Amino acid sequence: MARKKVLEGGKREDLVKAALELFLKNGYEDTSIRMILNKVGGEVGMFYHYFKSKEEIFDEAIKLFFSEYSKEVGEILNDNNDDFVKSLNTILSHLEQTIHKYNQLNTNKFHWSMRIALNQLTIRSLVPYVTKKIIELKKAGTINPIFQGTDSELTSFLLFGIHGILHDKPFSEIDSVEMENKKASIMKLIVMLLGINER
Structure with a gap:
């Protein structure tokens, strides 16, 4: 049940789309995991359920x-x-x-x-x-x-x-x-x- 609550507020695709938008606007260094989560209304646990690091979601954003x-x-x-x-x-x-x-x-x-x-x-x-x-x-x-x-x-x-x-x-x-x-x-x-x- 705890994991289900953590995942509420967004999905993997939403995170990648939000990350791409922020990376385009701010660049890699000036975009934080917290900024990405704020954009989709998610919590830290949700991010680490799908990605190990900011670099990993950056790679996925580039592919997108x-x-x-x-x-x-x-x-x-x-x-x-x-x-x-x-x-x-x-x-x-x-x-x-x-x-x-x-x-x-x-x-x-x-x-x-x-x-x-x-x-x-x-x-x-x-x-x-x-x-x-x-x-x-x-x-x-x-x-x-x-x-x-x-x-x-x-x-x-x-x-x-x-x-x-x-x-x-x-x-x-x-x-x-x-x-x-x-x-x-x-x-x-x-x-x-x-x-x-x-x-």
Whole structure:
């Protein structure tokens, strides 16, 4: 009975969502476990039922951050069925906003290996959405890819190419002008690989 009372006031998902919101607002160092619990109206026992430490819930918040991003990209691709270039421009603009939010998380806390793992996790989460779109566009004759591998291989090659353009230096060192140049380079890569007629 005691444990049941401790768990009243929130669930694991609520804690992770609250933590992500606070980490985005305050950064890692300036967000406390107590602040997270206050946001969901929970007690200390509830937190430690689900998580061993602030670092553990931070890791889960980061996973949620990238999961939400991949879902949003999927929605953008589905919403612009008739204009793939328009979809790409929307995604790149959305990506710029996501990078800004990502910088707010104070990611200097991450070990380099964790940053790599998270980046790869993000790319893998996008593969199904982008592959589905590529298959649809090939069937419609909208694109004529020069890449002669499978659709999933083409998607992976494309996404990792975009990743390489974006991550040649830390996000914190990229100003708005350089970001626009990167977006232009990414668009050229996509148009070339997929054989898109920009009309």
